[in-house]
Amino acid sequence: MNIRDIALKAKVSVATVSRIMDPGKKGLVSPKTRAKVEKVIQKYHFVPNRSAQALSKHSTHTIGMVTPFSPEIVRSPYFEGLIAGIIEGIKPLSYDIKWIMVRDDEAGGLKLNDLMQRHAVDGMVFLAWRLMAELVKEIEKRTHLPAVLINDYDAHIRSSIVYCDNKPGMKQICAFLAAKNYSKIGMLRGPENVSPDAHERYEAFKAGLKQHKIGFHEKYTEKCERFDEQSGFHAMERWYERGDLPQVIVCANDDLAWGAMRFLQKIKVRIPEQIGIVGYDDAPRSEWTHPQLTTVRQPTEEMGKAAIETLIKLISGKDRKPVQIKFEPQLMIRESA
Amino acid sequence: MNIRDIALKAKVSVATVSRIMDPGKKGLVSPKTRAKVEKVIQKYHFVPNRSAQALSKHSTHTIGMVTPFSPEIVRSPYFEGLIAGIIEGIKPLSYDIKWIMVRDDEAGGLKLNDLMQRHAVDGMVFLAWRLMAELVKEIEKRTHLPAVLINDYDAHIRSSIVYCDNKPGMKQICAFLAAKNYSKIGMLRGPENVSPDAHERYEAFKAGLKQHKIGFHEKYTEKCERFDEQSGFHAMERWYERGDLPQVIVCANDDLAWGAMRFLQKIKVRIPEQIGIVGYDDAPRSEWTHPQLTTVRQPTEEMGKAAIETLIKLISGKDRKPVQIKFEPQLMIRESA
DNA sequence: CGGTTACATGTAAGCGCTTACAAAAATTAA
C-alpha cells in the first residue's frame, strides 16, 4: 500500500495525497478532498515510506547517538542520566534516535560525514567521545556539522558542546570540609590522559584548599591508573603502606571512592569516623552503599536534554554557529564525610 | 558526491559502481575496473546513500528496539543487562539499531506494520512490552512479523519470545532456605496485574515449600501494590504492625527486598541475624547494599543477545516460524540470608 | 460578462540507488 494506491482509490493525484500527509501543508487542500482522502488513508492504514521520504526530502528525521562500542557503557551511571535526558529531550520533537556504536578499530578511518551518511542521520550527539578521540578530532575542523559533544570540555574546543564545570564542584567540597574543620585533606587523583577531568579536578582541589587556608602537600595525594574501583582500591593500598593517611580523602570520581572505601573497610578503618571519603559524580550507587557517599552531582539528565535541543537547533537552523553550554554541579552531603 | 559522480569520474556505468559497493557481488567485476573504481571511491570518500539503498532494496538494515517512552526505563538494572546483550548481539552483524519509544497514549491505535514502516526498520525487539500491552496484542495474530518479545512469558503466547523461567529460581531459593533449617518462611508478593511474574513466583514459592515439607500459611505473605522499593517498605510496615514476622522473607523482586530491608533497618531489626531477606533479579545494587542481597540472577545479557540473534534469523529467513527460547535463573547466595 | 486573481489539483521530473536485461568483450571450443 503506497501513495499511488491511495491516490487511485481516492481518485486524486499522488501530489494531493502527499500534501495531505504533510502536516506542514495544512491549507493547501480543500476540506472536501481532504476528508475524502483521509477516509481512504484511515481505511488502508497508510503509512508513508520513510526511506522514500528521506530520499526525496534529503532529511531522515533521525538523529544519531554516538557511543563507543562497548556493552559496559550502558552500565555506567553517568550514561544512565545522559540517556534519560536525551529521551526526555527528544520527546516533544518527533525525531527518531539511532544508536551508533563506533568500534575502536574503525574510529580511525571514519569521517564525520561518512558516519552521518552511512547511518542516515541528520545530526549526532557524542557520548564518551574521548574514547573515540580519533574520530572526533575532525569535529574541531568541521564545526558547521550538526554534531554536539557531551562533557569533557577543555579550553580549545570550538565545536558545540554541553558540559559540566569541575571547579564549582571542588570548591563546594573544600568549603564543606573546611567548615567541618578538617585540616589534613588528601586526594585520590584520576589518570590525566583519559579526560581533562582528572587534571581540572586536581587543580580545583588545590585552589579550594588554598582559598580556605588549608595546608596542602603533594604527598597527601595518590594517583590512580584508571577511573575505576579497582584502581581506587590499589591506590588506597599503596597509600596505606607508605603511611601518613589524611583525615579525609577527596576522590576524583565515585568509582575511585568506592575502591578506597572497600580497602579501608577491609583493614577495619571506620568511615567516616576515622577517615572521611568524598566522591565525584553522584552515581546512583552513592545512595545505596554503606555508608552513603558524599559526592558531587552532575546534572546529567539536564545535560542530555540540552544536548538534544542544541542539536535540533543546529539541524534546522541556517547559521550553524557552535554553541557551548555550561552546567553547574552540586554537592550532595551524605554519610561518608 | 553520489554514485553517478563516481561513475563519471571513473568512466564506468553506475551499475558497475553499485556492484563494487556491494560486498555480496564479489566476482561480478573484473579486477582491473574494480581497482580503478575503488581508487576514485577512496579519493572522494564515497559513501552510498542509505535511504536510496533502502528504498531500492526494500530493507533498511536497521532493527528497532521498542520500549515504553519513559526515561526511568534506562534506570532499571534489568534494562542495563538486556541492552548490553543487545549491543553484544548486534556486534557481528552490521545492522543499525533504532530506539523506538512508544508513548502510552499512542500505543492504542498503533499497528505493528505501521511501527515498522514509520520508523523504517526491518524487525523489532520489544522490551518491557507488558507496558504496551495494547500494541503487542497484535503480535499474537501476526506471528509472521519479524518481532521478538523479551521476558514475561505466559503459556498462551505464540509469537517469538526469549524469557527466563521463574520456577527454577524459586525452587533454588526454597532448597537453600530448607538446607539452612528455616521453618517459618514468608513472602512479599508482587502485584499480579503487571506481569505474570508475580503470580508465577508466588506459585513456585508455595510449590517449593511443599517440596521441602515446610509449613505455609497465607498469612506469612504480604501483597505489594507495585514492584518498587516504596511498596516493599510499606508492605513490611503493614506486616510489622499486624505482627507475626517470619524468619526469612522471600521477595518477588529486588526492589521489594530493599524496601523491606529499609523498613527493618529503621526499626533496628538485624539482617540476616533476626530476619533474613531474599530478593529476585540480581540487580547490580545487590552487591553494594549492606548487607549484600541474596537473590536470583536472570541472565539478562544472554537474553538480549539471544533476542537479537533470533530476530535476525526471522528477518533473513524464509519461513517465519515463531521461536521461543527459555533461560534458567541462578541463585546468588550473599549476605542477607 | 470578460478579465483578473486566488485557490485547488494535476503532471512530471527528480532524489540516489539496485537490478533485470541487453550488449559487448573476452575466452573457449570446434
Added chain:
DNA sequence: TTAATTTTTGTAAGCGCTTACATGTAACCG
C-alpha cells in the same frame, strides 16, 4: 577461423515519495 560460451559492462526501469510548475476551476470586480 568462426561459433558458442562465459565474463564483464552498460542501459534503463523501477523503488515511493516531494515539489516546481502547469493547468483548471471558482470567486471577484468593474
